[in-house]
Amino acid sequence: SYVLTQPPSVSVAPGKTARITCGGNNIGSKSVHWYQQKPGQAPVVVIYDDSDRPSGIPERFSGSNSGNTATLTISRVEAGDEADYHCQVWDTSDHYVFGTGTKVTVL
Amino acid sequence: EVQLVESGGGLVQPGGSLRLSCTASGFTFSRNAMSWVRQAPGKGLEWVSSISGSGGTTYYADSVMGHYADSVKGRFTISRDNSKNTLFVQMNSLRAEDTAVYYCAKNLATGGDDIFDIWGQGTMVTVSS
Numbered sequence: 001s002y003v004l005t006q007p008p009s010v011s012v013a014p015g016k017t018a019r020i021t022c023g024g025n026n027i028g029s030k031s032v033h034w035y036q037q038k039p040g041q042a043p044v045v046v047i048y049d050d051s052d053r054p055s056g057i058p059e060r061f062s063g064s065n066s067g068n069t070a071t072l073t074i075s076r077v078e079a080g081d082e083a084d085y086h087c088q089v090w091d092t093s094d095h096y097v098f099g100t101g102t103k104v105t106v107l
Numbered sequence: 108e109v110q111l112v113e114s115g116g117g118l119v120q121p122g123g124s125l126r127l128s129c130t131a132s133g134f135t136f137s138r139n140a141m142s143w144v145r146q147a148p149g150k151g152l153e154w155v156s157s158i159s160g161s162g163g164t165t166y167y168a169d170s171v172m173g174h175y176a177d178s179v180k181g182r183f184t185i186s187r188d189n190s191k192n193t194l195f196v197q198m199n200s201l202r203a204e205d206t207a208v209y210y211c212a213k214n215l216a217t218g219g220d221d222i223f224d225i226w227g228q229g230t231m232v233t234v235s236s
Contacts, residue, residue, distance in 0.1 A: 001169075031219025035152070042210055042226035043152065049219040086152050090220040095166050096142070096154035 002091040004099035011105045018074040020102045022087035025068060030089040032070040034063060038083045046085075047072060074104070082106045109133035109225050111211045116230030123201050123234070129194040129211030129227055137161070137189040140214035142223060143196050145207035145232075153207075156185040156196060157214065179205075201234045208232075 005023040012018040022032060032050050035043035045054050047063040050070065060075045074081055087099035115127040129141070142157040156179065157166045167180040184197040194211055208231050212223035 031217070033219075033222045035223075037152075042228055043223070044226075045222055045224055048222045049217050052217070054224070088152075088222075094169065095157070096144075096221075096223075098144075098152040098154065101151035 002089070002094050002097050004087055004089065004097055006085075006087060006099040006102045008100070009103045009105065011107055012074075012077045013107045014077055014079060016077055018077050018081070018104055020072040020074075020085050020087075020104065022070040022072070022099045023068055024070075024089065027068055027070050027089065028066045030065075030091070032063065032065045033088045034061075034072045035086045035088065036081075036083045037086065043086065077104075077106055079106050109213075111213065111225055111227035113209065113211050113227045113230040116209065116232045118233045118235065119201055120236050121202060121234055124197070124199045125201065125232060127196045127198070127209055127211075127230060127232070131192045131194065131211075131213070134213070134225075136187075136192040140221065141187060141194045142212045142214055143183075143185065143194075144210045144212050144223065144226075145205075146210070146229075147204075147207040150207075155179055155209070156183060158185045158187055158194070160189075162187045162189070198232070201232075203234050206232060206234045 034047040036046045037043040046061045050065040051063040062073045064071050085102045110132045113129045143155040182200045186195045208229040210229045211227040213225040214221040215224035
């Protein structure tokens with residue numbers, strides 16, 4: 001089965017940059033999507049197809065994907081960015097695969 | 108407004124059954140594939156099943172975090188009633204490991220593949236004696 005590995009937690013000071021990684025075998029060959037999930041709420045797409053932003057998502061959110069690692073970058077972090085972030089890909093065997101999730105804490 | 112509203116969750120004993128529903132509004136339901144995604148308490152998201160817009164094609168998770176014994180395949184059945192804009196999942200032979208919030212999600216085809224662009228608020232399923 002295809003496995004996506006994320007760090008359990010990332011801490012960042014307001015105004016700084018947070019980088020959340022998503023590791024998978026040759027993930028660079030897949031399209032990676034990122035979801036933000038605030039406590040008690042349903043997930044929301046913040047990045048799709050590696051680096052595209054849905055309408056309404058701030059430009060502070062960006063994504064990249066190469067080799068065995070995809071990265072979600074949040075620039076100029078705000079208190080409201082505190083949430084869990086999940087990466088997701090499509091795999092021909094396992095269909096939709098989610099990462100283990102990363103909790104972002106704003107210090 | 109595009110909206111998904113789940114219902115049918117609750118407490119069920121191990122080995123029991125439950126049927127979840129998801130009522131959609133604000134978009135052409137029959138034109139979109141739909142999915143169920145679950146989240147165990149304190150855990151990450153896990154895809155459960157998807158169904159095409161016509162209902163003719165279904166997909167199920169074959170394993171849970173690499174554990175094939177925990178698969179929902181053969182125990183869960185996804186279906187839809189396009190005349191009522193409603194998605195279902197029939198869950199049989201429930202186990203404690205199936206305890207989770209179950210989300211209904213709308214699939215959206217992108218340049219790469221599908222994303223889950225709209226989610227319901229979730230319904231809690233607890234399997235316990």
